[in-house]
Amino acid sequence: MADSLDPILPGATIGVLGSGQLGRMLALSARALGYRVHVYSPDADSPAGQVADREIVASYDDLDRVRAFARDVDVVTFEFENVPSATSHAAAEVARVRPDGDVLHVTQNRLREKTFLRDRAFPVTPFRRVASRADLAEAARDLGPFAVLKTAAFGYDGKGQQKLGPGSDLDAAFDALKGAEAIYEAFVDFVKEVSVVAARGVHGEFAAFPVFENAHSHHILDVTFAPAAIPADLAAEASSLAHGILDALEVVGLLTVEMFVTRYGRLVVNELAPRTHNSGHLTIDACVTSQFEQHVRAVCGLPLGATTQRSPAAMANLLGDVWIEAGGVPRWTDALSDPRLKLHLYGKAEARPGRKMGHLNATDATVEEAVARVRRGRDRARGS
Ligand code: AMP
Numbered sequence: 001m002a003d004s005l006d007p008i009l010p011g012a013t014i015g016v017l018g019s020g021q022l023g024r025m026l027a028l029s030a031r032a033l034g035y036r037v038h039v040y041s042p043d044a045d046s047p048a049g050q051v052a053d054r055e056i057v058a059s060y061d062d063l064d065r066v067r068a069f070a071r072d073v074d075v076v077t078f079e080f081e082n083v084p085s086a087t088s089h090a091a092a093e094v095a096r097v098r099p100d101g102d103v104l105h106v107t108q109n110r111l112r113e114k115t116f117l118r119d120r121a122f123p124v125t126p127f128r129r130v131a132s133r134a135d136l137a138e139a140a141r142d143l144g145p146f147a148v149l150k151t152a153a154f155g156y157d158g159k160g161q162q163k164l165g166p167g168s169d170l171d172a173a174f175d176a177l178k179g180a181e182a183i184y185e186a187f188v189d190f191v192k193e194v195s196v197v198a199a200r201g202v203h204g205e206f207a208a209f210p211v212f213e214n215a216h217s218h219h220i221l222d223v224t225f226a227p228a229a230i231p232a233d234l235a236a237e238a239s240s241l242a243h244g245i246l247d248a249l250e251v252v253g254l255l256t257v258e259m260f261v262t263r264y265g266r267l268v269v270n271e272l273a274p275r276t277h278n279s280g281h282l283t284i285d286a287c288v289t290s291q292f293e294q295h296v297r298a299v300c301g302l303p304l305g306a307t308t309q310r311s312p313a314a315m316a317n318l319l320g321d322v323w324i325e326a327g328g329v330p331r332w333t334d335a336l337s338d339p340r341l342k343l344h345l346y347g348k349a350e351a352r353p354g355r356k357m358g359h360l361n362a363t364d365a366t367v368e369e370a371v372a373r374v375r376r377g378r379d380r381a382r383g384s
Contacts, residue, residue: 004096005202005203005301006301007300007301007302008074008075008096008299008300008301009300010033010034010035011034011035011036012035012036012074012075012300013035013036013037013038013053013072013073013074014030014035014036014037014038014073014074014075014077014296014299014300015037015038015039015040015069015070015072015073015074015075015076015077015091015095016037016038016039016040016048016052016076016077016078016079017039017040017041017060017076017077017078017079017080017083017087017088017091018039018040018041018048018078018079018080018083019039019040019041019043019046019047019048019049019052019055019079020046020047020048020079020080020346021047021048021346021348021356021358022048022079022080022275022276022277022292023039023041023046023047023048023052023079023080024046024047024048024050024051024346024347025276025281025284025290025292025344026048026077026079026276026292026295026296027039027048027051027052028051028292029290029292029293029295029296030292030296031051032293033293033296033297035296035300036053037051037052037053037054038052038053038054038055038056038069038072038073039052039054039055039056040056040058040065040066040069041056041057041060042057042058042059042060043057044057045349047346047347047348048079050347051347056069060083060084060087061084061086061087063086063087063090066087066090066091067090067091067093067094069091070090070091070092070093070094070095070097071094071095073095074095074096075095075096075097075098075299075300076088076091076092076095076096076097076098077097077098077099077253077295077299078099078104078274078275079275079276080275081104081107081108081273081274081275082108082154083104085101085104085105085108088100088101088104089101098252098253098298098299099249099251099252099253099255099274099299100250100252102249102250103249103250103251103255103274104274106249106272107272107273107274108153108154109152109153110150110151110152110153110183110271111127111129111152111181111183112152113271113272114127114183114185116248116249117245117269117272120244120248122241122244122245122248122269123241123266123267123268123269124268124269125185125186125187125188125268125270126143126185126186127143127183127184127185127186128142128143128183128184129152129181129182129183129184130149130174130177130181130182130183130184131181131182133170133171133174135184136149136170136173136174136182136184137170139184140164140170140184143184143186144186145164145165145166145168146164146165146166146186146187147163147164147184147185147186147187148161148162148163148164148184148185148187149161149162149164149173149177149182149183149184149185150162150182150183150185151177151180151181151182151183152180152181152182152183153180153181160180161219162176163187164187188260188262188268188270189262189263190260190261190262190263190268191261191262191263192213192214192228192229192230192260192261193213193214193215193216193258193259193260193261193270194211194212194213194214194228194230194238194258194259194260194261194267195211195212195214195224195256195257195258195259195277195279195280196208196209196211196212196238196239196241196242196256196257196259197209197212197254197255197256197276197277197279197280197283197291198239198242198243198246198254198255198256198257199246199253199254199255199294199295199297199298199304200246200247200250200251200252200253200255200298201252201297201298201301201303201304202252202298202301204247205303205304206243206246206247206304207294207304207305207306207307208239208242208243208307209226209280209283209287209291209307209309210226210227210228210235210307210309211226211227211228211230211235211238211239212224212225212226212228212279212280212282213225213226213227213228213229213230214258214279218354220317220319220354220356221278221279221317222316222317223314223315223316223317223371223374223375224278224279224281224282224314224315225282225312225313225314225315225367225370225371226282226286226309226312226313226314226367227309227312227367229367230261231265234261234265234267237267238257238259238267241257241259241267241269242255242257245257245269245272249272249274251274252298252299253274253275253295253298253299254274254275254276254277254280254291254294254295254298255272255273255274255275256272256273256275256276256277256279256280257269257271257272258270258271258272258273258279275295276291276292276295277291278317278356278359279315281315281344281359281361282313282314282315282361283307283309284342284344284361285313285342285361285362285363286309286310286311286312286313286361286363287306287307287308287309287310288305288306288307288308288310289304289305289306289307293305294307310363311363311364311365312363312364312365312366312367312369312370313361313362313363313364313367313370314361314362314364314367314370314371314373314374315359315360315361315374316359316360316374316375316377316378317356317358317359318330318345318356318357318358318359318360318378318381319353319354319355319356319357320350320351320352320353320354320355320357321353321354322351322357322378322381322382323351323357324351324353325382325383325384326381326382326383327383330381330382330383331380331381331382331383332381334380334381334383335360335377335378335380335381336377337380338362338373338376338377338380340362340363340364340373341360341361341362341373341374341377342360342361342362343358343360344358344359344360344361345357345358346358360374360377360378360381361374362374362377
């Protein structure tokens with residue numbers, strides 16, 4: 001379907017493919033703006049479905065259901081990028097899809113994504129495609145033994161990744177791929193990880209949030225704070241890299257650029273996520289416009305909102321482990337005894353280790369104080 005650039009005004013219906021917490025917070029923002037929201041995923045009583053006007057429970061492969069879903073809405077968007085290409089194409093036959101399927105296609109696969117970036121001179125670590133034992137041996141010879149071997153498709157939160165070094169058994173590493181296509185990435189000696197969440201509108205207008213600094217634990221995002229503790233010129237460079245990437249991909253909507261800051265103060269792009277991002281959750285309580293509202297504005301062709309941060313802020317993820325450590329229900333009253341803490345829960349029934357159940361946000365006079373607050377609040381929720 002031809003993509004009309006006319007604004008999709010409040011009162012219209014936004015269709016969301018995917019129904020996790022990103023979809024939930026997107027739906028809440030969309031409703032605040034007066035939109036209706038339909039979500040589509042294989043899961044019932046999903047985080048997004050609970051707060052949407054309609055929850056369609058069907059397989060992404062059921063293309064007739066996908067078309068019927070798309071016909072009922074004014075624009076289709078995504079809350080996670082691993083929706084099959086055939087699904088977004090089927091939706092695009094009958095509705096506007098933003099960002100379009102090409103953006104998804106590039107960002108669903110680490111090899112396509114890194115190749116796209118490298119070919120356009122964006123800074124990425126040297127990498128090689130690995131489809132055979134010989135490829136792996138050659139990559140290790142060419143790029144050196146310090147590397148991360150990742151499956152090319154469907155990876156997130158460090159899943160499908162192996163860290164390699166001089167003593168690594170390459171045969172065993174290859175076997176662990178179980179035949180999946182992989183990417184061998186030279187190890188980046190980084191001092192910190194940052195992300196830029198940015199939006200691009202239907203007319204190419206651009207707005208980035210301040211640079212976020214991210215700390216991980218067991219490969220899962222643990223704490224984000226903003227602004228990042230990096231020099232102003234590096235922050236400006238990060239934002240400008242994001243601008244270039246969103247333009248190159250002709251994104252309409254939000255896209256997150258995850259980057260490493262190397263020991264030598266250089267930026268290296270690690271990964272793109274064509275959507276709202278866990279590191280952007282603090283925008284809900286810290287910025288004039290949240291990342292979720294911004295995505296709605298962008299995909300609906302409304303003017304983008306101000307990304308100005310009102311005060312230093314931090315976010316701590318609440319994983320299922322908090323429930324387990326608390327022996328059932330976390331001690332919310334203890335956590336919220338700090339009146340500056342903002343609790344966001346995703347409506348997930350079952351708390352499993354590593355499962356993202358919610359997050360805590362705080363703003364304060366300094367980033368350090370905001371970080372201390374969210375960490376303290378989480379400790380109290382655990383009962384420690
Ligand atoms: P990813 O799934 O690509 O976001 O990677 C998950 C985590 O693994 C990153 O946040 C880094 O901490 C680490 N990592 C990934 N790729 C590299 C690399 N090329 N060099 C060093 N560390 C990496």
